Amino acid sequence: MPGEFLNQKEKRHLPAKQKIKMKKKHGILNKKKISSRLFMFSLLIGIHFISIAQVDTTSLKKTLPKEGKMQHNKPKGKGWVNLLDSPAEWNFENKYWQFTDSSFHGEMGRETEHHYSYTKRTYKDFELNVMIRMVGDSNANSGVCIRINPTNYDNAPGYQVDMGKGYWGSLWEERRASMVQKYPDAMVKKLVHQNGWNHYYIIAKGHHIQAWLNGVKTIDITHDAGFLEGNIGFQLCHYHSQTAVDVKSLYIREL
Numbered sequence: 001m002p003g004e005f006l007n008q009k010e011k012r013h014l015p016a017k018q019k020i021k022m023k024k025k026h027g028i029l030n031k032k033k034i035s036s037r038l039f040m041f042s043l044l045i046g047i048h049f050i051s052i053a054q055v056d057t058t059s060l061k062k063t064l065p066k067e068g069k070m071q072h073n074k075p076k077g078k079g080w081v082n083l084l085d086s087p088a089e090w091n092f093e094n095k096y097w098q099f100t101d102s103s104f105h106g107e108m109g110r111e112t113e114h115h116y117s118y119t120k121r122t123y124k125d126f127e128l129n130v131m132i133r134m135v136g137d138s139n140a141n142s143g144v145c146i147r148i149n150p151t152n153y154d155n156a157p158g159y160q161v162d163m164g165k166g167y168w169g170s171l172w173e174e175r176r177a178s179m180v181q182k183y184p185d186a187m188v189k190k191l192v193h194q195n196g197w198n199h200y201y202i203i204a205k206g207h208h209i210q211a212w213l214n215g216v217k218t219i220d221i222t223h224d225a226g227f228l229e230g231n232i233g234f235q236l237c238h239y240h241s242q243t244a245v246d247v248k249s250l251y252i253r254e255l
Contacts, residue, residue, distance in 0.1 A: 054220040055181070055183070055217055055218060055219065055220045056217070057183070057184050057187060060187065060190055060191055060216050061216065062215035062216055063212070063215070063216070063217050064201060064212045064215040064216075064217075065201075065212075067127055067201075067253075068127070068129060068201030068212055070129060070131065070199065070249070073131055073248060073249040074249065074251065075129045075251050075253075077253075079253045079254075080129070080251040080252070080253045081251065081252050081253065082250070082251055083119060083232065083250040083251065083252055084099070084103075084104055084247065084249075084250050087099045089119060089120055089121065090104075090117060090118070090119060090120065090233075091117065091118055091119075091120055091150075091153075091231075091233075092106075092116075092117035092118075092153075093115055093117075093153055096108050096115040096117075096236055097115070097117045102246075102248060103246040103247055103248040104117070104234075104246070104247040104248075104250070105244070105245070105246050105247075106142075106234060106236050106244070106245040106246075107236070107242075107243065107244040107245070108236045108242075108243065109240075109241055109242030109243060110239060110240065110241065110242070111236075111238050111239075112238055112239070113153075113154040113238050114153070114154045114155075114156070114235060114236065114237060114238045115153055115154070115235075115236040116145065116148070116150060116153050116154070116156045116233055116234070116235055116236070117233050117234050118145060118148060118150055118156065118231040118232065118233025118234075119231050119232045119233060120231075121231070122229050122230055122231055123146075123147070123204075123229065123230070123231075123232060123252065123254065124204075124228060124229045124254075125204060125205045125206065125254065125255040126203075126204055126252050126253060126254045126255055127201070127202070127203050127252070127253045127255065128144075128146065128200070128201070128202040128203075128204075128232065128250070128251070128252050129199075129200075129201055129202075129249065129250070129251045129252075130144050130199070130200040130201075130202070130247065130249065130250055131197055131198075131199055131247070131248050131249035131250075132144065132163070132197070132198055132199075132200065132234075132245065132246070132247050132248075133195070133196060133197045133198065133245070133246045133248075134163050134164070134195070134198075134243060134244070134245050135195045135243070135244040135245075135246075136195075136240075136241055136242055136243040136244065137241045137242075138165050139164075139165065139240050139241040140164060140165075140240060140241055140242070140243040141163065141164030141165075141167065141235075141237035141240040141243065142163045142164065142234060142235050142236060142237060142243060142245045143160030143161065143162045143163050143164075143167070143172065143234070143235045143237070144160065144161040144162075144163070144200055144202070144232075144234060145158060145159065145160050145174075145231070145232060145233040145234060145235055146158070146159045146160075146161065146202060146204055146209075146230070146232055147159050147204060147226065147227040147228070147229060147230035147231075147232075148160075148174070148227075148230045148231050148232075148233060149227055149230045149231070150231060150233075154238075155175065156174060156175075156231075156233070156235070157173075157174055157175040157176055157227075158173065158174060158176075158226075158227050158230050158231075159171060159172070159173055159174075159180075159204075159209065159226060159227070159230075160172040160173070160174055160235060161200055161202055161211050161219065163198075164237070164240070165185075166185060168183065168188040168191075168192050168213065169183030169187070169188055169191065169192075169211075169213045169216075169218030169219070170182045170183045170218070170219070171209060171211070171219045171221060171223075173223075173226060174235075176225075176226075177223070177225060177226075180209075180221060180223050180226070181219050181220075181221045181223075183213075183218040183219070187216075187218075191213060191214055191216055191218075192213070192214070193214070197248070198213065198214055199212075199213070199214055199215070200212070200213055203255075205255055206228070207222050207223055207224050207226060207228070208221070208222045209221055209222075209223060209226070232250075232252065234247065
């Protein structure tokens with residue numbers, strides 16, 4: 001179009017009809033540019049929050065890495081720290097949680113509030129080995145908490161490598177995204193030792209979270225919106241039946 005590449009001074013001397021045509025064309029071009037940019041921006045946002053799952057939900061093949069293997073309730077290898085070594089390193093309510101000779105024990109039933117216990121220290125990237133038992137009926141519920149940011153014993157936003165009917169083997173984010181990655185209930189029935197000891201091996205590195213339940217990988221996801229740092233702990237869930245939780249082994253190795 002004549003005059004399309006003219007400077008402002010030259011444009012002032014164009015005929016009125018030509019000026020109108022130029023404005024219309026530039027308006028269309030600007031709209032196209034804006035639409036194109038919005039499309040690219042939405043693509044980038046979508047890519048940023050995509051969660052990538054790599055879990056076999058059709059078999060119970062054991063793929064536990066050697067770092068997650070336990071011997072006499074202790075992980076193999078160097079660099080592991082026992083998080084149950086000192087009650088002084090924990091925040092908890094004595095009414096609901098106690099350190100015994102053999103475990104860290106929590107118990108409650110049908111309370112109107114949650115009752116969390118959690119480390120005083122926060123952690124970023126780590127491996128975690130947990131031997132845990134939850135005793136109760138089909139409505140019992142608990143969870144291994146990682147990267148939580150509690151404000152009190154009832155409110156602890158952050159991840160739970162979950163436990164309970166409809167939750168075992170799944171990644172839950174309390175007070176935030178809710179269910180982040182769900183493991184099939186049909187597989188859980190074959191995998192979980194109900195009212196018995198279960199082993200969780202967890203890796204948290206950046207936004208990538210992985211977990212193995214009794215040797216089977218149940219969580220493998222990149223969740224960009226989650227916390228990158230927080231406390232480690234356990235949940236006694238509100239409004240559920242009488243639930244007793246025992247943790248006899250809890251070891252961490254920072255990455």
